[in-house]
Amino acid sequence: MTGDDAAKRTSGEDSFDRIAADLRALRDEAGPVSYAELVRRITELRLGRGLSAAAAVPARSTVYNVFQAGRARMDPMLVRDVVRALGADDDAADEWVRRCRSARRASEASARSRGSGPAPAVTSPLPAPVPVRSWHPASVAALLIACVTVNLLGLFTVHVFKLSVYLDMIGTAVAALVLGPWSGVAVAVASNGLGFLTGDPSTIPFTPVNVVGALVWGYGVRRFRLGARLTGFVTLNLAAALACSLVATPIVVAMFHGGDGHTSELAVLSLEATRLPFLVSVFSTNIVTSITDKLLTGFIALGVFAVLHGRWAVPAAHMPLIEKLAPRAEGHPRQLAG
Incomplete structure (x- = not known):
């Protein structure tokens, strides 16, 4: 033809x-x-x-x-x-x-x-992303497994080197940004459930923290369009930090009495010495660490998404920031979409 x-x-x-x-x-x-x-x-x-x-x-x-x-x-x-x-x-x-x-x-x-009103205008600045169900199942499974592995490597690194960040949600952020919030939740649950493999026995109680991060990142770039500009993406990572700290603080206080073995425990003791309320001391320490961790996590995930978009044509219509950052590879891009 x-x-x-x-x-x-x-x-x-x-x-x-x-x-x-x-x-x-x-x-x-x-x-x-x-x-x-x-x-x-x-x-x-x-x-x-x-x-x-x-x-x-x-x-x-x-x-x-x-x-x-x-x-x-x-x-x-x-x-x-x-x-x-x-x-x-x-x-x-x-x-x-x-x-x-x-x-x-x-x-x-x-x-x-059908009674649903007119179709969206063709000039919509953020066209709907390709749904996960249209991707090749093997590609989705491989990406999810890779994300869980990245989370476990982050947990292992922090456990061995006693770092002052968490690094347990990089894979969660990648899955939530690329595939959607509930794919991020799946990665969060799997990686926290397998956290004992890294030598850290306390990961399971913190599963809700990882889940909340997935929902904030996933819905943040889709429903609230915080992936359109760099300033919006920074705001999204700060929102993830705050949400995670709000969920983590009661867990640390109730189940670990303020000390879960992380290096930030020393900062909690220092703040307690100033006679701040115990809950305030735990939250203050956690939010400072969480801000650093979520900014680092978010921008690593952003870089991974840019590579996936540039080399494999992974859809990024819901994150215009990616289209500005992704390198344009020559030739035929391999595609994860089926």
């Missing part, structure tokens, strides 16, 4: 899935063309139209997502640039735009008929 044939398909009601399938066929006919090369060609087209250099470069994940099934929206102008970059002429490109708009009207009409 040629590009003109794909553009002129008018039988039946058009849909985003049909357009995506035709785009994949057009890309295969053209080479296939790598996503990195498509980004380069689209950038040249936009520069030729007079756009600034900053506005001309599309995110590689955004271009990749245009070719995927299950879309709830599709930017007609981006589709136009994609097909032009794949060799279609202006007339054919205009027909692709018409198809996108027709599919949007059909989607909105279907939504109204």
Whole structure:
């Protein structure tokens, strides 16, 4: 099927899935063309139209997502640039735009008929991320196992070297940011349950702390959009630190009488000597350590996500900050999405 044939398909009601399938066929006919090369060609087209250099470069994940099934929206102008970059002429490109708009009207009409209101506007700045269920199960399992392993390595490192941070939630943060809050919860429960393997017998009681961190990171970047800018992400890590300390303090006081064997126990004793209330002393020490730990954990997780996004095209539409940080690898990116 040629590009003109794909553009002129008018039988039946058009849909985003049909357009995506035709785009994949057009890309295969053209080479296939790598996503990195498509980004380069689209950038040249936009520069030729007079756009600034900053506005001309599309995110590689955004271009990749245009070719995927299950879309709830599709930017007609981006589709136009994609097909032009794949060799279609202006007339054919205009027909692709018409198809996108027709599919949007059909989607909105279907939504109204179900009583759910119009479909979201195509100009939404944060398109929905690819759901975990559409990923290859083996890829999801491998990532979750890796995250649990990272948490256990962090626990072991702190236990052996008596560090003043925790390092027990790096894997939790990665899973929550990349896959979602409840994937982060799964990693939290598994790693705390296996914490005894690192020589630390006190990890199981602190499972709720790890779970709360997963929920804060996961929902923070999805529901509250705190992954859009660096300032928002810093705020998210501080919120995780506060939430974790609020949950950890009663556990430390009730089950360990203020001392769980961590190096911060000495600071609790020092604050007690100033006649501060015991609960206040434990919380004050915990929050200081937690802020340092969660900032370190959050930015390590951010770096891991950027690598996954840049090298394997892991979707990051819910975290625009990732699209700014991720390196653009040449060639065909391997994909975790199925």
